[in-house]
Amino acid sequence: MTDDPMAPAFRALSDPSRRILLDRLFERDGQTLGELCAYLPAMTRFGVMRHLGVLEEAGLVTTRRDGREKRHFLNPVPIRLVHDRWIGKFAEPVVGAMAAMKRPWRLRR
Amino acid sequence: MSAPDHVYSVYIKASPDRVWRAITDGVETERYYYGTHVDSDWSKGGRIVYLYPDGTTAADGEVLDVDPGRFVRMTFHARWDPEAEAGGPVTMPWDIEPQDDGGSKLTVTTSGLVAGTRIAEEFAGGIVYIVSGLKTYVETGAPMKVPAEVG
Numbered sequence: 001m002t003d004d005p006m007a008p009a010f011r012a013l014s015d016p017s018r019r020i021l022l023d024r025l026f027e028r029d030g031q032t033l034g035e036l037c038a039y040l041p042a043m044t045r046f047g048v049m050r051h052l053g054v055l056e057e058a059g060l061v062t063t064r065r066d067g068r069e070k071r072h073f074l075n076p077v078p079i080r081l082v083h084d085r086w087i088g089k090f091a092e093p094v095v096g097a098m099a100a101m102k103r104p105w106r107l108r109r
Numbered sequence: 110m111s112a113p114d115h116v117y118s119v120y121i122k123a124s125p126d127r128v129w130r131a132i133t134d135g136v137e138t139e140r141y142y143y144g145t146h147v148d149s150d151w152s153k154g155g156r157i158v159y160l161y162p163d164g165t166t167a168a169d170g171e172v173l174d175v176d177p178g179r180f181v182r183m184t185f186h187a188r189w190d191p192e193a194e195a196g197g198p199v200t201m202p203w204d205i206e207p208q209d210d211g212g213s214k215l216t217v218t219t220s221g222l223v224a225g226t227r228i229a230e231e232f233a234g235g236i237v238y239i240v241s242g243l244k245t246y247v248e249t250g251a252p253m254k255v256p257a258e259v260g
Contacts, residue, residue: 062118071112
């Protein structure tokens with residue numbers, strides 16, 4: 001077992017069903033288990049819960065109680081860190097160009 | 110209590126006091142908070158302002174509640190352009206939980222964003238960038254790679 005802080009995120013992202021769950025949370029954050037189950041109709045509720053568990057373990061999903069419901073929130077921080085510390089160096093010129101086009105939180109000059 | 114819009118969290122290999130300093134010291138925020146310098150007395154009811162290097166205001170807000178080293182709940186009002194400003198203030202608590210290994214878990218939540226608006230989209234990416242950058246800065250002392258146009 002290596003002490004690689006990025007390993008859980010890579011493992012969590014390796015599964016297509018888990019990536020679907022992340023995509024749906026990216027579109028709308030804070031969904032319940034019931035809502036998320038609807039995106040994976042071929043899977044049991046238990047199966048979806050298990051995938052959400054892996055995502056939560058990896059820090060990619062956070063949960064909050066909201067009355068009787070448990071809501072799931074996308075936490076993209078570990079993915080951002082994987083990007084900044086590892087993927088970014090391979091894709092840097094492209095990323096730089098796209099960032100300039102998108103201009104998130106741009107400075108007024 | 111109703112659920113927030115977004116919840117962002119990260120483990121940081123640094124003490125809660127160290128993380129608190131990174132959040133509240135303007136010289137430190139310049140390193141990871143889009144180059145802005147935060148200024149506030151960090152007391153309840155106090156004003157918070159994030160300043161660009163030229164002294165203009167990037168964003169401002171108010172300290173709603175504070176426990177130094179543990180949490181600050183603030184309002185945050187974007188001032189970086191008129192469309193963002195029109196979105197109004199967002200409630201943004203920052204919580205630091207000490208961990209058994211001496212590190213910290215930082216959680217930033219946002220409430221009051223209107224889904225689908227440009228400000229909501231900018232926030233989603235912006236907070237992730239800031240929280241990731243804070244971790245990298247505190248752990249390594251190195252600022253994040255800043256997008257070219259910010260440099």
